Amino acid sequence: MRAIKTVIPFKPDNPKSRLAPALTEEERKIFVGLSLENVLSVLKESGIKQVDILSKSALDAEDEKRLKTISETGFEITIMIDESDLNTAVNAYLRSSENPVLIVMADLALLTKENIEAMTAPARNTKKTDYIRIAPGKDGGTNMMFIGAPDVFEVNYYGESFKKHKEEAERKNLICEIHESFYAAADMDEPEDLNDILQHGSGKIRDFVNEILIDND
Numbered sequence: 001m002r003a004i005k006t007v008i009p010f011k012p013d014n015p016k017s018r019l020a021p022a023l024t025e026e027e028r029k030i031f032v033g034l035s036l037e038n039v040l041s042v043l044k045e046s047g048i049k050q051v052d053i054l055s056k057s058a059l060d061a062e063d064e065k066r067l068k069t070i071s072e073t074g075f076e077i078t079i080m081i082d083e084s085d086l087n088t089a090v091n092a093y094l095r096s097s098e099n100p101v102l103i104v105m106a107d108l109a110l111l112t113k114e115n116i117e118a119m120t121a122p123a124r125n126t127k128k129t130d131y132i133r134i135a136p137g138k139d140g141g142t143n144m145m146f147i148g149a150p151d152v153f154e155v156n157y158y159g160e161s162f163k164k165h166k167e168e169a170e171r172k173n174l175i176c177e178i179h180e181s182f183y184a185a186a187d188m189d190e191p192e193d194l195n196d197i198l199q200h201g202s203g204k205i206r207d208f209v210n211e212i213l214i215d216n217d
C-alpha cells in the first residue's frame with residue numbers, strides 16, 4: 001500500500017518570486033529548501049518509502065545535504081532533472097508511470113501526515129485506475145493530486161488549475177474526489193501566507209520565518 005509512486009516538482013533557481021517583497025533571493029532559496037525538507041519528512045512519517053524529486057535544475061550543496069539527512073534513515077530519494085517547464089516535465093513523468101502517482105508540491109509548509117493518508121487512501125470505487133483525488137490550493141491552484149491513471153491524465157498547472165484538473169478528469173471519465181483541508185491548501189505564494197507558518201507551522205521552517213520576519217520589523 002505504501003509503495004506509492006510519489007513525485008515532488010521542484011524549482012531551486014530563483015524560487016518563489018512572489019515572495020520577493022518579503023524575502024531576498026537567498027532567503028527564498030533557503031525557504032524552499034526547508035519547505036521541501038518538511039514535505040519529505042511528512043511523506044516519510046506517513047509511510048511512503050520512495051520519492052522522486054523532479055527538479056528543473058541541479059540542487060545546490062545545501063539542499064543536497066538536507067536530503068541526505070532524511071534519506072540516510074531508509075527513505076529513498078531520487079533526483080530527476082528535467083529542464084522543461086512544469087507542465088511538460090510532470091506530463092512526461094506521468095507518461096513514464098504505470099502505477100498510480102501522487103504529486104505533491106514542495107511549498108506545502110503546513111502539510112500533515114493525515115493529508116497524505118487521506119490522499120492515498122484506496123479509491124472508493126471498484127476499479128483501481130479510473131479515479132483521481134485532488135487537494136486544491138487556497139487560491140484556485142492544485143497542491144496535490146493522486147492520479148490512478150497516469151497514462152491518460154494530463155496536468156495543466158497555473159491559473160485556475162484546480163478547475164482545469166476537474167474538467168480534465170471529466171473529459172477522461174475519471175471519478176474525481178476532492179481532499180479539502182486547511183493544511184493541504186496552504187501553499188506559500190504571497191508574503192501574507194508566511195503568517196500561517198508562524199501560527200500553524202513548526203520546526204526549522206517556522207524558526208526561519210520567525211527570524212526573518214522579526215529582523216524585517
Ligand SMILES: Nc1nc2c(ncn2[C@@H]2O[C@H](COP(=O)(O)OP(=O)(O)OP(=O)(O)O)[C@@H](O)[C@H]2O)c(=O)[nH]1
Binds near residue numbers: 086107
Ligand atoms: N520541475 C519543475 N518544478 C517547478 C517549476 N516551476 C515551479 N515548480 C515547482 O512546482 C511547485 C509550485 O510552483 P510555484 O508555487 O509556482 O513555485 P515557484 O515557481 O517557485 O513560485 P513563483 O515564482 O512565485 O511562481 C513548487 O514545488 C515548485 O518548486 C518548473 O518549471 N519545473
Ligand SMILES: C[C@H](OP(=O)(O)O)C(=O)O
Binds near residue numbers: 156
Ligand atoms: C503550480 C500552480 O501553483 P500556484 O501558482 O497556484 O502556487 C498551480 O497550483 O497551478
